[in-house]
Amino acid sequence: LEVGDLKQVQVEFENVAASGSFLDLAYVNLGSAYENAGFNQLALDAYTKATQANPDNVTAHYRLSLMYSESGDNENAIKECYEVIRLDPTDGRPYFHLGVMYYNAAVVGNKYDEATLDVAIQKFKEALLADSENVECHNHLAGAYLLKGDIQRDKSQALKSYQDALREADLAIASAKQNVRFGLSFPRK
Numbered sequence: 361l362e363v364g365d366l367k368q369v370q371v372e373f374e375n376v377a378a379s380g381s382f383l384d385l386a387y388v389n390l391g392s393a394y395e396n397a398g399f400n401q402l403a404l405d406a407y408t409k410a411t412q413a414n415p416d417n418v419t420a421h422y423r424l425s426l427m428y429s430e431s432g433d434n435e436n437a438i439k440e441c442y443e444v445i446r447l448d449p450t451d452g453r454p455y456f457h458l459g460v461m462y463y464n465a466a467v468v469g470n471k472y473d474e475a476t477l478d479v480a481i482q483k484f485k486e487a488l489l490a491d492s493e494n495v496e497c498h499n500h501l502a503g504a505y506l507l508k509g510d511i512q513r514d515k516s517q518a519l520k521s522y523q524d525a526l527r528e529a530d531l532a533i534a535s536a537k538q539n540v541r542f543g544l545s546f547p548r549k
Contacts (some may be wrong), residue, residue: 368537370390370458372386372389373386373387373389373390382456383410383413383414384410384411384413384417385410385417386416387406387407387409387410387413388406388410388417388420388423390405390406391404391405391406391407391423392423392490393411393544394406395423395427398407400430400431401425402429404424404426404428404431407420407423407424407427408424410426410450411424418444418447418448418451420442421444421447422440422441422444422451422453423438423440423452424436424440424518425437425438425440425454425457426442426457426540428440429457430463431522433463434465436521437457438458438549440454440457441455441457441458441461443452450490450499452486452487452488452489452491452494453484453487454460455483455484455486455487455489455490456483456484456487456494456496456497456500458483458486458511459479459480459481459482459483459484459497459501459504460498460500462476462477462479462481462483463477463503463504465472465480465499466479466480466507467507472507473513474508474511474512477504477507477508477511478508480504481501481504481505481508484497484501484504485501487548488501492533493535494535494537494547495532495535498528498531498532498533498535499529501528502524502526502528502529502532503525504523505521505522505524505525505528506521506522508521509521509522510523515545
């Protein structure tokens with residue numbers, strides 16, 4: 361997005377804002393333009409204003425969750441993900457995003473928090489209930505199972521985790537082949 365394009369987006373936003381109609385959508389579009397141009401704080405502010413204009417705007421809450429996560433504010437990112445889930449429990453994106461955040465929190469240096477890893481696994485599973493073809497989610501779930509197998513002391517539980525990892529890897533491959541067959545792009549965001 362060029363600076364001139366951004367100015368045009370701002371002019372269009374001001375016209376919509378003056379009309380008072382669809383203000384939340386105008387803020388979402390403005391936030392997206394700012395985000396694409398690399399003005400993350402302005403994007404965050406625009407998405408916040410979108411949620412103030414319409415607290416039920418799922419897109420604004422989801423974009424906020426991503427922006428907070430990118431800035432390292434996982435507490436607010438998690439809060440926004442749960443707001444998206446409250447508004448639309450069938451949307452798999454916030455479950456996947458939560459899974460990634462919990463997975464990253466479970467792996468700190470060479471130390472692993474198995475309880476947090478279990479939460480990540482559960483969120484990946486919930487994401488797949490909403491979108492069973494999400495290749496990226498199958499891959500992440502396979503990785504989480506693989507890590508779980510690595511950190512388990514009980515060999516039979518470790519074997520089960522490795523088998524779960526292989527199953528998810530197979531599902532990821534099958535989903536990717538299906539997406540390519542139908543000309544779909546992935547990963548879906």
